Amino acid sequence: MDQSRRNFCLGFGAATVGAATLSPAPAEAIAAREGGDPAHRWGMVVDVRKCVGCQACTVACIMENDVPENSFRTIVSTYEVTEQGRSGTYMLPRLCNHCEDPPCIPVCPTGATFQREDGIVVVDNTVCVGCAYCVQACPYDARFINHETQTADKCTFCVHRVEAGLLPACVETCVGGARIFGDLKDPDSTVSKLVRERDPRVLKPEQGTQPRVFYIGLDPKFQGKVDGTPTLWRPSAQPHADVHAGKEHA
């Protein structure tokens, strides 16, 4: 199942045309972009039907990006769903959506977080003051304060790997081939084809953020805040928060 990887390598640097199904970013968002190659627009398609919930992506991300203990740039949210007496497991890999109109960027008071020309949203942690305004503004809970750097932290699509022509660590390690990464400006890339042909969904479309992480097989019940019983155990930096969580129902 390395079609996504092969395609990525072949498609790298291919001629670029804007994907027809994707609406462009607002003018002010594009104007503020800096760095990166405008010839590309990186994006991800997650085929949740293929995700087995092994959390290999979660671990690979932590190892690749030196994510501190109890913090996560990506995680596979896992749910037990019971419908008409039948139970099953639903997996939903979550990460930064590298939105076309990212709400985390205009709120930043120092310009530490910005979007590159290739669409990747990054944080310059030498500039960030750790005010956490962006953490509040992200509708996907994708940002957090890294307590080793005391600055805002998030998924970068493994920008250092992408620039070296490699796939993000989570994509590289995905055993089910559920994560597909590529250039949305390249009409022949797998991601472009999937977005064009499979009509994937995005998380919280009503927020108007235009995510560039798409989901195939996304159940609408999991598209926004999940209405269910919270887990009894959550990884957390709070020493006491992992014991008695989840007494309340949403």
Added chain:
Amino acid sequence: MMDTSIVEVINVTREVAWLPWAVQYFFLIGLSVGGVLLSLPGYAFAREDWRKLGRVALLVALTCGLAAPVALLSDLHQPGRFWHFYVVLRPTSWMWWGSIIIPFYVTGLLVYGWTCFREELQEQGRVDSRLAALYRLAALGGGRDDRLIRYAGLVVLTGAALVALYTGTEVAVVRARPLWHTPFLPLQFLATALAGATGLVLLLNRLAADGDRDVERVANRLLAGALGAVMLFGTLWLALGLFALERTHADALASVAGSEAWRVTAVWAVAATAVPFVIAVAKPVGTGLLTGLIAVHGAWMFRWTVFIGGQTVPKTGAGFYEYALPAGPDGLLGIVGTAGLWLFLLLAITAFLPTPRRAEPGPFHPIAAE
């Protein structure tokens, strides 16, 4: 509707990123703004009958206004980098505007406070003491100057309005948090700040001034007015949400309505508003300590609920996050430390400028006569 049950098996808890320091900041800066507004009639408009209340309000404005930025700075995870705010232009960020507005407000407040206290500084300079020279220096060779007070009052009023605008809007624009993203939030911040400031005036009138009964009566009436505004906004907020008249309010209510803890909080908030309102209306004299304390508590609790409570509502996960107040700088120590700083400022200012002993009010005393 299909009968579906969902149990979250694995997910991440996002810890609160705006810490109790932020609660302290929004509480103190709100009270400071309220204090400024309450001091204006007595000083900027030179209404003698409001002068005593205005002096206590000025203490509220100064002590809270000076402690607030320290709390805000401490809420940054990289406080040493605060100067990064001042080397960029980020007009899309309300926090960036805040970084401009806060120094403007605090500077204006200090100048305004000085113009108001100049008369007292001059008087202290005439007293035969070792510090007389210091007081004379602080008075800069002048005394009461109502025109100067008025100009400074205009500046600090502008600053106070900007603070009220930016603190409310900064939070209300966060669309990702339905509880925050309502047009009513800035108004609720302002109304609770006025109630809290009036409450603190009532407390300081008794504890840091001469416990004037006219001041108490007027402050209790003002408190009733502010609490009335709090209840009005609260009722409208609830009605808009409950009857789904307006989407942001419906979303805000829906984000917490299912929680027993939030329902208890709501009942508590109603009680903390209605009880001092009734007392302040029914018995405005002799109850200042009680109504003041409840009002200050209410203003603080509103901010605690909005900020800490608001951050325990997951944006994607099921249910609510647990929050346990840490004992260290990220939690209790921040609250106690800020309170200690405020107390120090109060002691320092009242030691340097003790409440003047005034002659008994003359026959013309419209407030007392009301």
